Amino acid sequence: MLNRPVPQRSPEELIALRRRYLNPTLSLSYQEPLKIVRGEGAYLFDQHGQPYLDMVNNVCHVGHCHPKVVAAGAAQMAMLNTNTRYLHDNLVEYALRLTETLPQSLSVVFMTNSGTEANDLALRIARAYTAANDVIVLDHAYHGNSPSMIDLSPYKFNGRGGRGKPAHVQFVPMPDSYRDANAQDADYAESHAAHIDNAINRIHARGEKPAVFYAEAMLGCGGQTVLPPGYLQxxxxRVRAAGGVCLADEVQIGFGRDGEYFWSFQSHGVVPDIVTMGKPIGNGHPVGAVVTTPEIAAAFVTGMEYFNTFSGNPVSCAIAMAVLEVIQEEKLQQNALETGAYLQQGLRQLAQQHSLIGDVRGRGLFLGAELVRDRESKVAATAEAKRIVEILKTQQILLSTDGPLDNVLKIKPPVVFQRSHADQFLQALGDALHRL
Structure with missing residues (x-):
């Protein structure tokens, strides 16, 4: 058993072994799954060395296998990796650097191993501070895969295999500036926010109080949907008036992906009480974080220790610091702004030529193109969206779909994505639209 090399199996063999030894809930992308063996920048490579432009991997935020990030992790791993019960410079230095990017009030950091863990821990913190239990979320939102976060994710509990809404959770309609008939009204954001009052009333009817409102400023699983100006304010x-706190889930959209802002909630002119982070924070390494105010953090000091064996370890913090440095050194937030605008303009030009594209939306390098069979009725072109994903795969471009009707092409590549990559994608998408 010792020193046994890993066999290089064919995709067919791997699929058969996955079916035998892994749970079938572990899904695969594409009708003919890819075997990916290497990554570099905005590309993934299969076993034959064929490059695929990655349009959907927001985890490897600063590019697959970025040399500086890899080197930081390898160097620290060769020296020490241990838990936070020992003093180490990396943990406090990362906390300092991370909070420098946030509003001044958000100054206390809790490290975790993922975005799911961050959202899960944030729920405990919010409940400790408010002495309340119930939660308000947006419809179609997804906040993680732990039991507590499935309970907070309509995307899951109202989806296939879901058990419906738990009693302690109230969800409110997701503002949809494309499909809502009143989206152009001057009071659209305010009228939509009024649903929060209804949720609070339902909580009070249960004899409970709201603890926390979870919201992403842009919803990925909701279809790359951007919340309208004024809504979060x-x-x-409303939530704070009822005694609850407000959480910004930046797991998918933080760290400069917005382009104009480092954190997407900043585009709405709000300062949340709690911010959660994951995915891009470690460029694929398992790390996440919760950042909150000193007052809220103090309420979590109840005598019960919060200890998480691997969170905040020296290796994770070294990698996370390298990610922050690369974003700054390579001006990747500015790149997200400029390249994202270029890509969005290209999508809008395609929409002028192809009625299948009903809407183009997003900010920075977090974009969506909603496909419809008819622009008047807005009947979802779900099958066509799936077909385009498969066509683009044959052109060595990786894409995916999402949204309540699964008809939105979701575009969230590593933020090293360049104009040349955008041109490659737009050409291939235009060809696919012609074929359809």
């Missing part, structure tokens, strides 16, 4: 005010 109105929603936050």
């Amino acid at each position: 109105q929603a936050y005010a």
